Amino acid sequence: MATQKVKYSEEDLVASLKRNERAAFDYLYDHYSGALFNVVCKVLKDSERSEDVMQDVFLKIWKSIASYNSEKGRLFTWMLNIARNSAIDAVRAEGRAPIMDDIQEHSAWADQSAVYQPSLSTLDLKALVEKLRPERKILVDLVYFQGYTQEEVAEKLSIPLGTVKSRIRTALQDLKIFFAV
Amino acid sequence: MNIQAYIESGILEEYVLGTVSPQEKQEVECLTKIYPELKEELLTLEAALEKYAQEHQTPPPADLKDKIFAQMNFEPVEEPADEVAPTESRVGVLSPEQKAIVRPLWSMMAVAASVLLAIGLAWAIYEMSDLKFQNKRLATQISNLEETVAYSGTLARLYRDPTYKVVRMAGVAKSPESSVVALWNQQTNEVLLDVQKLPVAPSGRQYQLWSIVNGQPVDMGVLEPAFDGKILRMKTTQPGSAAFAITLEKTGGSPTPSLDEMYVMGSV
Incomplete structure (x- = not known):
C-alpha cells in the first residue's frame, strides 16, 4: 500500500486532487484507504457496514476536496476527521452508542493491524511505535482513531482527566520524536 | 505571546x-x-x-x-473561483475607470451636438427667412421682369408688325428731351402710345394726344398719369392724319390744344 510508483508531495497531491485528476485519487486511495478504513472499522466494529461507510467517506473526500484548506492542517488530518465523523454518524444512526474498546480488545486490533501490514519500509518505525507505553497508546487510539473526547475516555477508563490529557500529550510528543526523521 | x-x-x-x-x-x-x-x-x-x-x-x-x-467522474473541474476572481475583479476595477472616461466624452459630445444643432437650427431659420425674403424680392423682380418682357415683347411685336405705322414724336423747344412713339394701325386706325420720355404731369394737369387731320387738330384722348413703361391705347384716328402731337392740358382734356404747352410732335 505504501509503495507507490508516483510519489506526490503533499502540495502537488492537493493541487492534483483539486483539479479532479484520477491519478491523484488513485494515489490517495492506495495510500490512505488502509488507515482510513482502520478508523472506520474501529468505530463501527462491523465490517459490512464499514465498507458502506468507507465508500461514503471516500466519495465525500472526492466531492468536497475543493473545500479543503491546507492552511488549517494536513490533508490526512482533514480526511481522518471525515472518516471518523462519518463512522460515528453511522453508529448513531443505528441508534447505538459507540462501543469503547477496552485495553485488551484494542490490543487485539492493533496486533491484527500489524499482521495485515508487514510493511518493510516501516518496520523500524513500527518497532518504535510499539515502544509507546500501552497505557498511553490506547488513549491516543481512543481519541485519535475513534473520536472519543478526553473527558469520555477519562470517565470510561476511570482515569483523572488531567492524567488522560498529560498521557496523550506525552504520547504525541513521543510520536513526534519517533517520526522526526 | x-x-x-x-x-x-x-x-x-x-x-x-x-x-x-x-x-x-x-x-x-x-x-x-x-x-x-x-x-x-x-x-x-x-x-x-x-x-x-x-x-x-x-x-x-x-x-x-x-x-x-x-461512482466518480473525473471531468476537468471548472476553474476554481479564487483563480477566476482576480480577472473578474480586474475587469471590475477597469470598467468604472472606462466609464469615468467615457461618460464625460459622451456628455461633451452630446453638448457639442446640441450646440451644433442649435447653431444649425438658427442658421437654418435665418437662411429660411432670408430665402423667403429673397424669394419675395425675386418674385417681385420676376413679375416686374415679366411685365417688362411682356411690354418689350408687345413693343417688339408692334414695331415689327407692318400694319402699324411708327410715328416718332420728338421733343420740341419746351421739352427737347421728351420722346413718345405713336403706333398707328393702318387697317383699324387704332393708335397706341409708347411713352419713352416725358416729364411727370403736374397735379391738375394731364397730357392729351392730338391728331392733325387736314391742318386741324383732332382730340385723340388723354394719357393716364402712370404712363411709364406702358403701352397706352388711345382713340381711333381718321385715315388722313398727317401728324401727332402731345400737349399739357387741364385734367380731363381740352376741346382745343394749347399750342404753347406742346411737348412732343411728329409728322407721319
Missing part, C-alpha cells in the same frame, strides 16, 4: 486529535497563521499522528476501490 507556553499547554495535540471546542479550533487556526513556530509544531504533530495512523492500517476489501471509483 509566549509561544513555548502555548505549545506546552497541549492545545495543539488536542487540535490534531480533534477534541478542541469550536472556539479553541478557531483560536489555533488563527494563531498558527500568525506564528510560524506554532504552525511548524502543529504540522509536525499532524505528520507524526499521520505516520502513526499509517502504522495501523486495515486494508479495505479489494473490490471496494472499483465500487467507489465507478
Whole structure:
C-alpha cells in the first residue's frame, strides 16, 4: 500500500486532487484507504457496514476536496476527521452508542493491524511505535482513531482527566520524536 | 505571546486529535497563521499522528476501490473561483475607470451636438427667412421682369408688325428731351402710345394726344398719369392724319390744344 510508483508531495497531491485528476485519487486511495478504513472499522466494529461507510467517506473526500484548506492542517488530518465523523454518524444512526474498546480488545486490533501490514519500509518505525507505553497508546487510539473526547475516555477508563490529557500529550510528543526523521 | 507556553499547554495535540471546542479550533487556526513556530509544531504533530495512523492500517476489501471509483467522474473541474476572481475583479476595477472616461466624452459630445444643432437650427431659420425674403424680392423682380418682357415683347411685336405705322414724336423747344412713339394701325386706325420720355404731369394737369387731320387738330384722348413703361391705347384716328402731337392740358382734356404747352410732335 505504501509503495507507490508516483510519489506526490503533499502540495502537488492537493493541487492534483483539486483539479479532479484520477491519478491523484488513485494515489490517495492506495495510500490512505488502509488507515482510513482502520478508523472506520474501529468505530463501527462491523465490517459490512464499514465498507458502506468507507465508500461514503471516500466519495465525500472526492466531492468536497475543493473545500479543503491546507492552511488549517494536513490533508490526512482533514480526511481522518471525515472518516471518523462519518463512522460515528453511522453508529448513531443505528441508534447505538459507540462501543469503547477496552485495553485488551484494542490490543487485539492493533496486533491484527500489524499482521495485515508487514510493511518493510516501516518496520523500524513500527518497532518504535510499539515502544509507546500501552497505557498511553490506547488513549491516543481512543481519541485519535475513534473520536472519543478526553473527558469520555477519562470517565470510561476511570482515569483523572488531567492524567488522560498529560498521557496523550506525552504520547504525541513521543510520536513526534519517533517520526522526526 | 509566549509561544513555548502555548505549545506546552497541549492545545495543539488536542487540535490534531480533534477534541478542541469550536472556539479553541478557531483560536489555533488563527494563531498558527500568525506564528510560524506554532504552525511548524502543529504540522509536525499532524505528520507524526499521520505516520502513526499509517502504522495501523486495515486494508479495505479489494473490490471496494472499483465500487467507489465507478461512482466518480473525473471531468476537468471548472476553474476554481479564487483563480477566476482576480480577472473578474480586474475587469471590475477597469470598467468604472472606462466609464469615468467615457461618460464625460459622451456628455461633451452630446453638448457639442446640441450646440451644433442649435447653431444649425438658427442658421437654418435665418437662411429660411432670408430665402423667403429673397424669394419675395425675386418674385417681385420676376413679375416686374415679366411685365417688362411682356411690354418689350408687345413693343417688339408692334414695331415689327407692318400694319402699324411708327410715328416718332420728338421733343420740341419746351421739352427737347421728351420722346413718345405713336403706333398707328393702318387697317383699324387704332393708335397706341409708347411713352419713352416725358416729364411727370403736374397735379391738375394731364397730357392729351392730338391728331392733325387736314391742318386741324383732332382730340385723340388723354394719357393716364402712370404712363411709364406702358403701352397706352388711345382713340381711333381718321385715315388722313398727317401728324401727332402731345400737349399739357387741364385734367380731363381740352376741346382745343394749347399750342404753347406742346411737348412732343411728329409728322407721319
